[in-house]
Amino acid sequence: MKYxxxxxxxxxxxxxxxxxxxxxxxxxxxxxxxxxxxxxEAQGGQLxxxxxxxxxxxxxxxxMNIRTILGNIKMCKRDILVFQPDVLILIDYPGFNLRIAKWxxxxxxRVFYYISPQIWAWxxxxxxxxxxxxxxxxxxxxxxxDFYAKYDYEVDFVGHPLMDVVEAFxxxxxxxxVHQLNDAPIIAxxxxxxKQEIERLLNVMLSIVPDxxxxxxxxxxxxxxxxxxYERVIQQSPLSKEATERVHFTDNQTYALLQHAEAAxxxxxxxxxxxxxxxxxxxxxxxxxxxxxxxxxxxVNVDYISLVNLIANREVVRELIQDDCNPERIREELSxxxxxGHRRHSMKGDYAxxxxxxxxxxxxxxxxxxxxxxxxxxx
Numbered sequence: 001m002k003y004x005x006x007x008x009x010x011x012x013x014x015x016x017x018x019x020x021x022x023x024x025x026x027x028x029x030x031x032x033x034x035x036x037x038x039x040x041e042a043q044g045g046q047l048x049x050x051x052x053x054x055x056x057x058x059x060x061x062x063x064m065n066i067r068t069i070l071g072n073i074k075m076c077k078r079d080i081l082v083f084q085p086d087v088l089i090l091i092d093y094p095g096f097n098l099r100i101a102k103w104x105x106x107x108x109x110r111v112f113y114y115i116s117p118q119i120w121a122w123x124x125x126x127x128x129x130x131x132x133x134x135x136x137x138x139x140x141x142x143x144x145x146d147f148y149a150k151y152d153y154e155v156d157f158v159g160h161p162l163m164d165v166v167e168a169f170x171x172x173x174x175x176x177x178v179h180q181l182n183d184a185p186i187i188a189x190x191x192x193x194x195k196q197e198i199e200r201l202l203n204v205m206l207s208i209v210p211d212x213x214x215x216x217x218x219x220x221x222x223x224x225x226x227x228x229x230y231e232r233v234i235q236q237s238p239l240s241k242e243a244t245e246r247v248h249f250t251d252n253q254t255y256a257l258l259q260h261a262e263a264a265x266x267x268x269x270x271x272x273x274x275x276x277x278x279x280x281x282x283x284x285x286x287x288x289x290x291x292x293x294x295x296x297x298x299x300v301n302v303d304y305i306s307l308v309n310l311i312a313n314r315e316v317v318r319e320l321i322q323d324d325c326n327p328e329r330i331r332e333e334l335s336x337x338x339x340x341g342h343r344r345h346s347m348k349g350d351y352a353x354x355x356x357x358x359x360x361x362x363x364x365x366x367x368x369x370x371x372x373x374x375x376x377x378x379x
Contacts, residue, residue: 001027001375004085005045006035006076006100008054008093010193010223011270012115013037015161015364016091019114020045022368033083035076036091038223048079052224054096073099080104087375090134091115098126101133112371114138116155120147121302127151136374138367141311142357158367159359162270166277167361171256179250184216185262187334188280190254192267193222195229200287202233205265207327208334209243215262216246220254227251263337263344265330272306272317276354281337281347283330284308284319311357316350318343 003023007016017039023030024043034045035054041047054072073096080088080100087110090097094117101111113134119126120143127148130137137155139145145157172178191202202219209217221230230249239247250257254271258264258278266275268286275282284306304310308317318333320326336343 001029001086001372002031002033002083003087003089004033004080004083005040005089005091006093006097007037007040007091008035008051008096010037010051012091012093013039013051014165015115016040017043018161018165018364019089019091019368022365023372025365026368026372033079033085049075054093069096072096076100077103080109081107085109087112087371089114089371092117094119094126098129098133102129105133105135110135110375112136112138112374114367114371115140116144116148120144127153136371138370140358140363141307142359143311143313156367156370157359158370159361159363160273161363161367162273162277163355163359163361164364166255166274169255169259171259175253175256175260179218179248179253181216181218181248181260184214184246185339186257186260187212187215187217187338188220188257188261188264188266188275189217190220190264190266190271190275192269192271193224195225197267197288198222198225198230199233201267201285201325202230203237204287204325204327204330205285206234206237206239206247208331209239209247211331212334212338213246216248218248218250218257218261220257221249221251223252262339263334265334268305268319270307272308273311276308276317276351279348279351281341281344282308282317283333283337284317285325285330286319286321287325288322308354312350312354316347316354 005016007013013036016036020032020043032045034040034047035049037051088104089112090101092115104111111134116137116139131153139155139157140160145155148155189205191198219230258280261280264275264280264282266272266282266284268284272284286305305319306317309315320329335341
């Protein structure tokens with residue numbers, strides 16, 4: 001069968017690539033045309049648009065780039081019609097994908113959605129549009145099944161695909177040598193994947209480097225950004241030469257970094273769950289533009305911003321949001337989760353409980369198997 005798959009972010013590229021691997025195992029004739037990234041392309045997908053050209057963060061940033069976004073939507077619709085897929089598979093990325101879903105359904109194209117938009121966090125009314133446009137929804141968070149059930153919409157809970165990715169990962173033996181790291185314990189800095197959030201968060205993360213002289217700080221570079229961009233941010237920080245020498249950079253090596261880290265400062269998002277699955281104590285940091293944050297406060301209806309706390313339905317990791325995301329608070333919370341800190345042991349115990357909530361593994365293959373079954377011609 002022919003599959004047209006759209007993923008608009010780095011995490012979508014990761015999960016999309018594993019889903020494609022599962023689809024190929026279930027369907028030997030699988031033919032892919034994709035919007036995604038290098039990982040999906042490596043699985044044999046014909047890449048139309050890379051996700052790094054699609055990443056716009058926040059209400060204001062979307063508004064400023066609306067012409068580009070609308071142009072991408074028009075291009076995508078045209079390309080889908082030319083490809084004539086048996087099924088359209090959308091992966092998260094709701095601002096773009098929900099528009100495509102509505103249009104595709106009207107064209108008579110079968111629509112599957114893998115990794116639900118977080119409509120339970122805000123804009124719950126969009127569930128009605130999803131019911132009308134999406135033939136099958138495959139969710140990865142346990143509470144999402146109950147959320148959709150409230151609207152009389154049956155979905156498939158397949159478990160979280162990160163379980164398999166993390167459990168199978170082994171860091172390269174030469175990781176520390178290649179990145180010129182010394183024997184000092186590592187604090188990982190995960191400032192996100194989009195330029196806007198990296199610029200806002202990396203500076204404040206770096207500000208506490210002088211307060212922890214016994215540690216080296218290692219930045220997890222996103223695959224969508226050039227190293228030179230991070231170097232400019234570091235150079236613009238007010239760090240002394242001694243402090244700057246304890247700041248290192250890794251390019252697209254987040255998992256290897258987490259396997260070596262004692263603790264982490266993490267931007268909200270999928271990275272919070274990845275850090276938890278690697279059992280690394282963390283502080284969650286988020287700071288948006290004033291306008292985007294103000295609008296978000298008016299519409300968001302969940303108590304937490306990190307996946308870890310949302311899944312646990314309680315505070316497992318500390319979240320420092322907007323004004324709380326400052327050097328003093330980061331310093332305080334980081335000290336509490338480093339060896340000897342009073343919150344380190346309990347956080348690791350909570351991580352173990354978290355793993356039982358998100359499934360027993362095999363999510364990508366399970367989703368692929370169900371998709372192939374549902375996509376079979378009727379009769």
